[in-house]
Amino acid sequence: MYLLIERIPLDPSRGSCVHTENCFVPISEIIAVEETEFNKKQRNIGRWQKMAKLHAFTVHYVKKARNHRWRCSAATFWCVDEHLCNQWTQALKELLEMQKSRPKQLLVYINPFGGKRQGKRIYEQKVAPLFSLASISTDVVVTEHANHAKDNLFEVNIYKYDGVVCVGGDGMFSEVMHGLIGRMQKDSGIDQNNPKASLVQCNIRIGIIPAGSTDCICYSTVGISDPVTSALHIIVGDCQPLDVSSVHHNDTFLKYSVSLLGYGFYGDILKDSEKKRWMGPMRYDYSGFKTFLSHHYYEGTIAYQPAKHTHGSPRDKVSCRTGCYICKQSEKQLAEQNKEHGLKKEEGEEEWKVIKGKFLAINAVNMSCACPRSPKGLSPAAHLADGSADLILVRKCSRFDFLRYLVRHTNQDDQFDFPFVDVYRVKCFQFTSKLSEDNESNVMDVGKKRFGQFCRDHPACCCNIVNSTWNCDGETLDSSAIEVRVHCQLMKLFARGIEEDCKDEAGHSQSSIEQLL
Ligand SMILES: Nc1ncnc2c1ncn2[C@@H]1O[C@H](COP(=O)(O)OP(=O)(O)OP(=O)(O)O)[C@@H](O)[C@H]1O
Ligand SMILES: CCCCCCCCCCCCC/C=C/[C@@H](O)[C@H](CO)NC(=O)CCCCC
Ligand SMILES: [Ca+2]
Incomplete structure (x- = not known):
């Protein structure tokens, strides 16, 4: 109507x-x-x-x-x-x-230190007046330390809220997501440490008011990183399901990821940039340049199971858009498979593909990872809710070639059209670094651990015998050996995905109005 x-x-x-x-x-x-x-x-x-x-x-x-x-x-x-x-x-x-999907009561967490430290001002000046206009009542918590929001979500009565809003960046979103998913599993008696557990879906939607440094999750699900736009998507009660990857090491739960799980280049950038938080969003440019010059590559083995249930491919020319058909079909397909076979049997039966090599970057993305720095993202055809992730392997290549690859993050050219880049659509994968393989296979060889940072045989070859770290949605992981599984549509956002290009309707008149129907 x-x-x-x-x-x-x-x-x-x-x-x-x-x-x-x-x-x-x-x-x-x-x-x-x-x-x-x-x-x-x-x-x-x-x-x-x-x-x-x-x-x-x-x-x-x-x-x-x-x-x-x-x-x-x-x-x-x-x-x-x-x-x-x-x-x-x-x-x-x-x-x-009658618009039943609209929230009436929201729990809001504000990180006052995210991005350019504008979270509180953005919420008070741009968002709160809109919530009040729409008669939405809010309980607002300004966080006092990292993990405040996450811990709080295990204590409050979350079921009285129609949604949780986080004001901050991807890290703040990650905190709220961990709080909500963790709370749902705890309340349902699910052990998060079991990598094969069927996790309980979280129906309490999360709204993101972007006030961080990258704001990739907001940009990739709304199409723009803009607080007023996000507030309006929350008010009208939009709902976008989202895939979530669980990350484990040796049957121990490490983290969930919705955007980028990056080893090598993006892991190294993150590790370096954490020491430069005082620089704000600029820290990524500084550490990005430094990491590019260092040109480290890492040896390791990846094993993955292809996502056969989904019709899409990472090389598709069409992207995931509002009401995406591929996401809907993939959800149906997965539900049918699980009903017929049960998760464990189905996963156990399928073959694993194994790749060994030297990599400059290993990126697994659950969504395109579009952001203002990279408007198409790291995998432009990745889907928000198809139960798969795109696994991108960038093998050892020259600095010049790697630069050509990075430049394609920012323009229209095909990022995967290089002989040293491979991309696979997967439903789960495992990674072990050469170093941890060696340590496991020869634990007595303590001499190996005593080497300095660089390869003894080739001091100038950039071959790093220490591990890189995993960048998990902007947080570092403690372990390099990980096991990852995509959980189709585990959670929901107040968003509708990116709408097909709409025409410019800006510039309306402020004149008085007469009603005509
Ligand atoms: N009051 C606080 N003091 C210190 N750290 C906080 C506080 N509240 C939240 N945090 C932590 O700050 C980290 C970074 O926050 P946030 O994601 O909002 O900004 P960012 O890192 O600048 O942006 P992005 O994640 O988009 O790159 C989060 O991991 C969160 O756990
Ligand atoms: C010569 C031109 C080269 C230009 C290359 C630009 C490449 C930009 C790609 C940006 C990809 C962002 C992926 C998203 C990652 C987020 O989960 C994470 C948390 O916010 N952000 C970063 O790790 C921060 C990562 C920031 C990297 C710069
Ligand atoms: Ca996906």
């Missing part, structure tokens, strides 16, 4: 400078309806001036602008008949009440 809003010049004698503009607003994209005090002095109401009393109501609605940006716009409708005005207000309010 739509509301047609037609803006017409109120004063025909001045009509030349006030243009007519029509738009259809789906009821689902109305933010609020308010009774309005109509103040004659504020407006030149022309032909209406002689009338005694005007009654008015205002509809606040989502206005879609360029590049997936949403803004809150308003249209005031007025007439002389008070009863008619009340009927309209009432009818629209009832329609809004």
